[in-house]
Amino acid sequence: MHITRVRCTGNPHRKLLTCTRRGARERPAVAAALRELRALAPKAVA
Template sequence: MALIPRLAHLTPHLPITRVRCSGHPHRKLLTATRGGGHARPAVRAALKELRELAPTAVA
């Protein structure tokens, strides 16, 4: 089982069925970088944006 965004393109030949979630599903966003990668300016900026935008993102 996996949660797949509505905008994701699903290849027609795969045996996948979409089922709408009821209630208010939530998600947990995990990030990973190479050792020390979080100190790189571009990675740091991307992680900052994710922290700011993720709480208000609509699935």
């Protein structure tokens, strides 16, 4: 999996929502993607 961080100028803000099928969060790939999003989201604005 590869996630790219892009620096933004100004004062950007956003709301990040995820949606999975029931039980999908238990799948290793889905769980890993959600972990990465949780880890990277607070650091996304430089």
